[in-house]
Amino acid sequence: MSLQEHYRSQARELLAAGAVKMVVGYAEGTTPERRRPVFITEPEECSRLVLDARCRTNLAGYLLREGLLSDGREIAVYLSTEGVRTINILAAESQLSSAQVRILGFEIDRDEVKAMEGKRAADFSEAILAHKERRKKQAPDELAAKLEAMNAAERFTFWQGEFSRCIKCYACRQACPMCWCRRCVVDNNQPQWVNTSSHTLGNLEWNLVRAFHLAGRCVECGNCGRACPVDIPLHLLNRKMTGEVLEAFDHYPGMDEHQEPALASFRKDDPETFIL
Amino acid sequence: MSEPFEPKIVAFVCTYCTYAGADLAGTSRLKYPSNVRIVRLPCTGRISPMFILKALQKGADGVLVSGCHPGDCHFDHGNYHARRRWTVFNSLLQFAGVPEERVRFSWISAAEGRKFAELISEITEDIRRIGPFEQYHALIAETGSPAPL
Ligand code: SF4
Ligand code: SF4
Numbered sequence: 166m167s168l169q170e171h172y173r174s175q176a177r178e179l180l181a182a183g184a185v186k187m188v189v190g191y192a193e194g195t196t197p198e199r200r201r202p203v204f205i206t207e208p209e210e211c212s213r214l215v216l217d218a219r220c221r222t223n224l225a226g227y228l229l230r231e232g233l234l235s236d237g238r239e240i241a242v243y244l245s246t247e248g249v250r251t252i253n254i255l256a257a258e259s260q261l262s263s264a265q266v267r268i269l270g271f272e273i274d275r276d277e278v279k280a281m282e283g284k285r286a287a288d289f290s291e292a293i294l295a296h297k298e299r300r301k302k303q304a305p306d307e308l309a310a311k312l313e314a315m316n317a318a319e320r321f322t323f324w325q326g327e328f329s330r331c332i333k334c335y336a337c338r339q340a341c342p343m344c345w346c347r348r349c350v351v352d353n354n355q356p357q358w359v360n361t362s363s364h365t366l367g368n369l370e371w372n373l374v375r376a377f378h379l380a381g382r383c384v385e386c387g388n389c390g391r392a393c394p395v396d397i398p399l400h401l402l403n404r405k406m407t408g409e410v411l412e413a414f415d416h417y418p419g420m421d422e423h424q425e426p427a428l429a430s431f432r433k434d435d436p437e438t439f440i441l
Numbered sequence: 442m443s444e445p446f447e448p449k450i451v452a453f454v455c456t457y458c459t460y461a462g463a464d465l466a467g468t469s470r471l472k473y474p475s476n477v478r479i480v481r482l483p484c485t486g487r488i489s490p491m492f493i494l495k496a497l498q499k500g501a502d503g504v505l506v507s508g509c510h511p512g513d514c515h516f517d518h519g520n521y522h523a524r525r526r527w528t529v530f531n532s533l534l535q536f537a538g539v540p541e542e543r544v545r546f547s548w549i550s551a552a553e554g555r556k557f558a559e560l561i562s563e564i565t566e567d568i569r570r571i572g573p574f575e576q577y578h579a580l581i582a583e584t585g586s587p588a589p590l
Contacts, residue, residue, distance in 0.1 A: 312536070321538025321576045350491065358491045360498065366580040370494050373537060377490055380529045402536070409532045414525065428529065431521035433511065439531055440524070441547035441560060 168280050169216040172243070172269045177211040179241050185267050189227050189242040191220040202227060216243065218276045223386035225251035226342030234265050241267040245281075246296050247386040250419025251342045252286040253293075254382055254426075260345055263287070263422050290421060297417040300407070309401055324369065330395040331368035333361070337375060337399055340392035343382045350374060372402065380406035381427025382418050448568040450477045450503040451496040452561075453488045455519075458509035458550045465554030473558040474565040477505070484508065486519025490530040493544060497577055503543050503568040505560075510548040520548075542567045543574060 166174075176188040192203040192213045200219045204227070205211060225248045227233075228240060244252065249268060256263040263286045270281030270289060283289045305313065312320055335351075338344045351359045351371055359374060360367030375389075376399075383403045390399045410416040413436050416427040454460045460481045466473060482488055485508030496504045506527065514520040527546050534544055545564055549557050 315538075317535070317538050317540040318576065319538070320536065324537050325576070325580070356495075358495060360584060362584060364580070364584045366498065366584050369537070369580065370498065373494065373533060374491070376533055377530055380533070402533070405536045406529060406533065409529055413528050428522075428525055431518065431525050433521065435521070435524055436528070437511075437524055439541075439546060440527070441545060 168271060168278050169214070171280070172216055172271075173211050173214050175269065176205065176214055176241060177208045179267065180206070180208040180211065184239060185241040186236075186238045187233075187240045188214070188269075189224050189240060190214045190269070191216060191222070191224075191243060214243075216271060216278055218273050218278055220271075220278070221273070221387065221391070223248050223251060223342055223384070223388050225255065226340075226345075226388070228252075228261055228266065229255070229342070229345050234261055237265065239265050239267050241269055243269045243271065245270070245272055245386075246289065246292050247384040249281075249283075249286050249289045250293060250296075250384045251386070253419040253422045253424065254343060254384070255345070256286070256422035257424055257426065258345075286422060293417075293420055297420070300417065301411060305404070305408075308398065309404065312401065324372075325365055327397050328368040328372055329365045331363065331372065331397055332395060333363045333368060333371060334394060336392040336394060337389035340388040341379070341383075342386070342388065343379055343384075344375075350378075372397070372399075375399075376402035376406055379403060381410040381414075381416055383407055384419055446569060446572060448476050448502040448565055448573070449500065450505060450561075450564060450568065451501045452477050452479045452505040452507065453492050453496075454479060454481060454506075454549075455485050455488075455508035455515075456481050456483055457515040458513060458548075459507040459557065461551035462549040462553045462557040465551065466558040467554075469554050471554055471558040473561040476565045476568075477561050484514065484516050484519035485523035486514075486516065488523060490526060493530070493534075497539075497543075497574070498581065500578060500581060502572075502574045503545070503564060505545050505547065505564060507547040507549050507560075510550055513550060538576075540571065542571055 179185045188205045190203055191200040192215055194201040202224055203213055224242050252263055252266050255261050270283050272279050272281050281292055359370040385403055410427045414427055488506055493504050508520050535541055547560055
């Protein structure tokens, strides 16, 4: 039985038994290569669930829909390792209770989907640890290496070009499961920290703030980059921040639900080479 | 336009250490450049990176963020939290192409009036040498907001 079939029948059973009130998964999208999230509450609808290498979206963020988990009931959700790490972070940040999240785990390896065994976020700690080790060794991609080799003025010009295209649609924010603030700092107008007009200045400020607020929290799921209508390479900023917290604080976000957030904790011997 | 370039520098400092250090520099009659505008805050833990962006947005050529040495925080650990934030934000700014000379971080205690005066001189000289932050000023000009500071 394919994993798709296997999880379909599991979803059907979970719903029929009343063990979960909803299954959050993937269904066919508007074009053959697209997948879209579905929210299934009836066992008969489970035949709509699709699982293949095109299921890239991190679905964890949908669990934060206001009131969805407030009845204490469980929800089943299709999650890859990044998704499970997201659950851990959201639990650590008191946004949900991991006991209400029944995981249907999978991993995409090139064009194949593979099962990841486990039901609760805590069952995936080995896979997460393996990801951390792999991440430590990951070489920067070509563009990132090019950027690092530039001088400051050249880098500024590069980002100026990228951010000049930003239209401040905030799709990157809406798509990010970690952007759960009710009121985002960019929507503040007393004081107005970030220029709201979509001039490059405000776009730069917005993108810096976004990257900073995701530092030590981003799981590199890629939801933001896929959502950006003008293809700004947001992953470069996310990766830079992930690399920084990993290197400076040995922090890999989402290890478990008790992990302290990188920027809400400290060690007395944290590095500080740049401080005068 | 023949006037020599005078950098505008904003310093965000905590009141218990660096501000007191600046005060000591003053009462000891130490000379340092008048290019720096000091903004006093209760603790480095209160200094949000948004402040740095705001200073640049208003046309600053340089920013200094400074507070108590690790272990000396009036609130015990505000500066440890701040340090983590600085580490991350500093790396982000540099990745975005903000030259490292433009945004500096330091520990200056209430007893270090001399360090304060010397650091301000040093930072001012550095920025005088690299000139106004033209790349940023060009972005400000594009928004049609009044000329920087
Ligand atoms: S910032 Fe982007 S890559 Fe990181 S968790 Fe949010 S959506 Fe995923
Ligand atoms: S999704 Fe892209 S265009 Fe929209 S606000 Fe984010 S960076 Fe700007």
